[in-house]
Amino acid sequence: MNSLNEITEFIKGRDNFVILTHIYPDGDTLGSAYALCRALRTLKKNANVLIHGDLADKYSYLEKDMKEQVFDCETVVTVDIASPSLMGDFREEYEDKIDVCIDHHAANDMNARMKYVDADAASNCENIYRLIELLDIEIDPALADCIYTGICTDTGCFKFTNVTPDTMRIAAKLMECGCRSAEINRVMFDTKSLARINIEREVLNTLRFYADNKIAVVYTTRDMEKRAGAVDQDLEGIAAIPRQIEGVCTGVTLKEKGDNYYRISVRTNGDHDASMICGKLGGGGHFAAAGCSVNGTLEEAIKAIVRACVEELGR
Ligand SMILES: [Mn+2]
Incomplete structure (x- = not known):
């Protein structure tokens, strides 16, 4: 296990990031990945997110105004992936090349050069928030939306027993940064297909x-x-x-x-x-x-x- 400080320093010295999400993508793996991707691009680094299948319509705002970048992969990061079996289609190509693993599942058994797992975090997006703070990046509304998405979906809209005072404090900060909490809650929890x-x-x-x-x-x-x-x-x-x-x-x-x-x-x-x-x-x-x-x-x-x-x- 590494500290978030160590991971922050490592990331600062690297470029050309590929960020991997888990199979059957949920709001937390997607929110984590797009938040980190936006943050890295703010630092003028190249970064892309890889997901399984197409991004579902309800998550489309996560990648708003983002274009896929062209570069040779140098740094592989996994977010919210607890186990190699959850890497799906990405396992074969990336399993042995993971530089940074950031997760919140106690049973995490990933092999990575650097690893940060906080099982007390209700969502992995809370870890990503802390990392972004350490990277000293200003959180704009689009970035705040990404982080908020993982927090609200992994907590059942702040309803589950995994919610901590820190969860609430981070959500409050994200609201101050301009995240569209009510709109995201409506799409995630009060909208059903016909x-x-x-x-x-x-x-x-x-x-x-x-x-x-x-x-x-x-x-x-x-x-x-x-x-x-x-x-x-x-x-x-x-x-x-x-x-x-x-x-x-x-x-x-x-x-x-x-x-x-x-x-x-x-x-x-x-x-x-x-x-x-x-x-x-x-x-x-x-x-x-x-x-x-x-x-x-x-x-x-x-x-x-x-x-x-x-x-x-x-x-
Ligand atoms: Mn999660």
Whole structure:
């Protein structure tokens, strides 16, 4: 592990930066990368960001007014990447050439010449903010937007237990620098695709209760997804819906993946062990969130998972 001061000095002496983001890019890896890229360019250095696939529309402001630069790569930086397996398409070319790794995952197992991991940071963008402070760069509104994006998305809009007083202090500084916090919050948290709303409407129609309303079950089928025009991205977080109902201890979501084949997600309120429930059907996961797969008709699958949930409720 290196200090941020050491990394700052190293970066000052280098040029021609390639900044790598993780697969299935989220607001934190993207915000970190574009923030660092903007900062380096402010220092008159060459820098590009590499991402997997196209930048999703809702993140387009991150790269506003930035053009890809042409240069031979000299310095490789990874941001918010916890493990080589998350490097995706970039692994083959860059895995053995990483100069600087900046991250906030406790389990980080990257190999890099210099490494800074602060597992107490709610978002990697908080690390990037500190680095930019040490580089003594003035934070303009576009740069502030990038950093703010990672902080708000990794904290569920400042809602999760990972938020620290420092998280709030940095967010306050970013507001003073002119970040568009309300607009970014709206796009990240209060905006859904029409397909998502359509699938939610159908999902709510499938709602059933068991065990004195303590267990709530919903499901999606391939037909429903087709009618809604929903792709995988639109189904993200659907499993959280049944657990949101007041009084429900265990929320179950079944997703039809093939003929007589269902992927099941279980979310509990923390009093009951979701990994135990899913373990009974050959799955596993965490205490409050777990999953398993079941072969059979929809009704058979529901019966099997509800039985497992009832057993756990009675324990
Ligand atoms: Mn992150």
